[in-house]
Amino acid sequence: MNNKQGNNKGTGARANSSRPSSNKPKPAMQKRAQGPKKVKTTTKVAEVATDKVEKKPNQAPKRPKVKDEIRLNKYIANSGACSRRDADIYIQSGNVKVNGIPVTEMGYMVKPGDVVNFDGATLIPEKKEYILLNKPKNFTTALDEGQEFRNVLELVKGSTTSKIGAVGRMDKNTTGLLLFTNDTDMIRKFALPNQKSSKIYQVSLDKNLKFEDLEKISKGLVLDGHRVYIEEVSYIENEAKSEIGLKLKSSNVKVVRAIFEHFKYDVLRIDRVAFAGLTKKNLPRGNWRMLTEQEIINLKNM
Numbered sequence: 276m277n278n279k280q281g282n283n284k285g286t287g288a289r290a291n292s293s294r295p296s297s298n299k300p301k302p303a304m305q306k307r308a309q310g311p312k313k314v315k316t317t318t319k320v321a322e323v324a325t326d327k328v329e330k331k332p333n334q335a336p337k338r339p340k341v342k343d344e345i346r347l348n349k350y351i352a353n354s355g356a357c358s359r360r361d362a363d364i365y366i367q368s369g370n371v372k373v374n375g376i377p378v379t380e381m382g383y384m385v386k387p388g389d390v391v392n393f394d395g396a397t398l399i400p401e402k403k404e405y406i407l408l409n410k411p412k413n414f415t416t417a418l419d420e421g422q423e424f425r426n427v428l429e430l431v432k433g434s435t436t437s438k439i440g441a442v443g444r445m446d447k448n449t450t451g452l453l454l455f456t457n458d459t460d461m462i463r464k465f466a467l468p469n470q471k472s473s474k475i476y477q478v479s480l481d482k483n484l485k486f487e488d489l490e491k492i493s494k495g496l497v498l499d500g501h502r503v504y505i506e507e508v509s510y511i512e513n514e515a516k517s518e519i520g521l522k523l524k525s526s527n528v529k530v531v532r533a534i535f536e537h538f539k540y541d542v543l544r545i546d547r548v549a550f551a552g553l554t555k556k557n558l559p560r561g562n563w564r565m566l567t568e569q570e571i572i573n574l575k576n577m
Contacts, residue, residue: 347371347383350391352459354398355438370394404435405566405574406455407550409558412448416441431455431563442466443526451476451547452555455563461574465526465551472551472577473506476521476531481541483516488538492521498533505534526550551577 345353351362351371362371369377372392373385385391391398414427427441434455442454442465456462464470495504507522521531532542548555552573558564566574 344384344386347373347378347385347391348381349460350385350400351393351398353400353403354391354393355401355457356393356396356398358459365394401437401457403458403571404437404439404456405458405461405571406431406434406439406563407553407558407566408453408455408563409555409560410445410450410453411561412450414445415447416444416453417446427453428455430561434563434565443528445528445547449528449545449547450560451545452550452553453547454550454553464577468525470526470577471524472526472574473522473524473549474526474547474551475549476523476528477511477544477546477548478519478521478531478535478542479544479546480517480519480535481543484510484519484535484540488540489519491538492534496534496537498530498537503530503534 347366348359348362351357351365352359356362357365363381365371366381366383367379369379370393371378373383373389375390375392408427408431410427410430414425414430416427418426427445428439431439435457437457439455439457440462442456442462445453454465465472489508489510492508493505495502497503503523503525505521505523507520509520510516511518511520519535521534523530525531528545528547531545535542553566553570
């Protein structure tokens with residue numbers, strides 16, 4: 276038994292002695308152990324450096340957004356004092372105070388209950404009003420048509436005490452849906468050429484519209500150097516071929532008239548039957564109604 280154990284020990288010693296690199300694992304392991312330590316040290320330095328970059332001495336801490344708060348310049352514009360752009364000038368010049376403290380910070384948020392003083396006067400923002408009119412003939416949105424044609428504001432005179440304006444323009448011969456509001460942002464939104472809401476018009480022509488012309492209109496056309504895109508154009512069912520339905524995004528009635536005049540047709544009447552999802556349902560000619568909360572939300576989300 277002792278001899279066998281001795282032989283085994285001897286054999287193991289000879290096997291190990293035959294490998295010249297048998298004494299080098301320890302230094303190699305030490306090098307591998309040192310490697311991660313260097314990486315960790317570098318990582319910590321990087322983390323510290325990152326923290327130093329992120330923490331800017333002049334950076335204001337973020338605060339949670341308060342419900343119903345709005346930008347100061349919009350608050351001023353909503354009060355009717357001036358436009359947002361002009362409000363920014365007043366803010367920068369130090370002529371605006373919130374709760375008695377001058378504010379010159381652009382993008383300052385006004386919370387419910389804040390008292391805003393603009394150039395010496397306390398502001399009270401108007402409630403936003405949205406009124407839909409089914410406009411009759413012989414009323415115009417222009418203010419310089421003389422005594423013969425009255426302004427459309429007469430038709431919605433008793434709807435609100437706020438200073439409202441029409442969204443878009445309508446001449447005396449155009450009838451149909453016309454939106455009024457004191458929301459200057461919405462008026463500006465629907466005046467943009469790239470706004471996305473659709474309008475539907477019923478157009479009466481002096482003669483039947485040729486089918487080939489209807490097809491040309493459906494493909495769109497260029498008017499005064501501007502491309503006009505037509506969503507849909509068709510004859511109105513059970514009506515003469517001179518009665519045409521036209522769907523497009525433009526709220527400019529002059530564009531509707533110009534489309535048919537481009538093909539040598541005289542436009543007798545234009546009636547806007549749908550405006551950005553709003554229709555004439557239960558709204559007789561010459562009458563108006565307030566928009567519902569959901570209709571207002573839909574308009575703002577367009």
